[in-house]
Amino acid sequence: MITRRNAIVLAAALAAATLSGAASARSITLKASHQFPGGKGDVRDEMVQLIAREVAAAKVGLTIKVFPGSSLVKAKEQWKAMMTGQIDMTAFPLDYASGFHPQFGATLMPGLVKGHAHAKRINASPFMNKIRSIIDEGGAMVLADAWLAGAFGGKEKCIRKPEDAAGLKVRSAGATFARMWAGAGASIVSIPSNEVYNALQQGVAQGTDTSSGSFVSFRLYEQLKCLTAPGDNALWFMYEPVLISKRAWAKLDDAQKKAMLAAGKKAEAYFSAESQKLDDKMVAAYKKAGVQVVTLSDAEAGAWRAVAQKTSYKVFGEKVPGGKELIDMALSVK
Secondary structure, three states: OOOHHHHHHHHHHHHHHHHHHHHHHHOEEEEEEEOOOOOOOOHHHHHHHHHHHHHHHOOOOEEEEEEOOOOOOOHHHHHHHHHHOOOOEEEOOHHHHOOOOHHHHHHHOOOOOOOHHHHHHHHOOHHHHHHHHHHHHHOEEEEEOOEEEEEEEEOOOOOOOHHHHOOOEEEOOOHHHHHHHHHOOOEEEOOOHHHHHHHHHOOOOOEEEEEHHHHHHOOHHHOOOEEEEOOOOOOOEEEOOEEEEHHHHOOOOHHHHHHHHHHHHHHHHHHHHHHHHHHHHHHHHHHHOOOEEEEOOHHHHHHHHHHHHHHHHHHHHHHOOOHHHHHHHHHOOO
16 A cells, blocks of 8 residues: 555655656766876876866766877877767867868968967967868867977987988978978978887987977987977977867757866866966976077078978968968968
């Protein structure tokens, strides 16, 4: 016999089960992958970890599992893995996906971004709106923007003038920089940043360009004699956003999307505050390790830009659909 009390208890149990079932139906775990060292202070890893912590704290049934250090997907396969559903999110150099969308090469173009303040203006420009629209059309969306400055490193000598690169085996982060290096007489070593240390150690490379963060995170100071830091004449800037696939985004309910966007804004603000510090930390780490640190003079930077205009800019403008327009849009940002 079901008493009134039993009926109330039963109804409450059914309601709890229904709520539990609804909550579990909304519970989602996303896989986030990147190539950078985890738990060692790399700001790109921290951006992803921060997003994971924020969405967990929001208690909206969303968990982000982070796989750092190429532990799940190799560095240059992140975009493809995101498109096929192997991973849901990534933080990576967008230029690594230029094989799928060649326009992305504009986000690692020698001399296009001249400093951190300029990077912020570039980020708010029609140039980046166009890049983001290509990301969107390609099947992803930006959760957090990030522009990193970078440097040159020489295993045997300083690299200041284009002539210094002649005859060197140089690892380049992407095709656009590779064309400039080749234009200066270097031979190109094409490997991701997490393989540079071994390449320098084994003599496969004698020089490299990469981000300030990677110069420290991958301890390249143990292999280099001289660092050409960004200073007031930065040539190397790279766009390394946090992305989520539109396929994964479509799985989220409104509360989860709201939490994800809020977390992305916090991650972007965190990175913006840290970006200049990355350069300072790099210089300090290299001086501490006894590595010579130099910067480019106006004339030296101008000489590199002249090589880039004849090589990187020229080929990009001729070969990439809309390439010249993209370069002109970026150059118009003062």
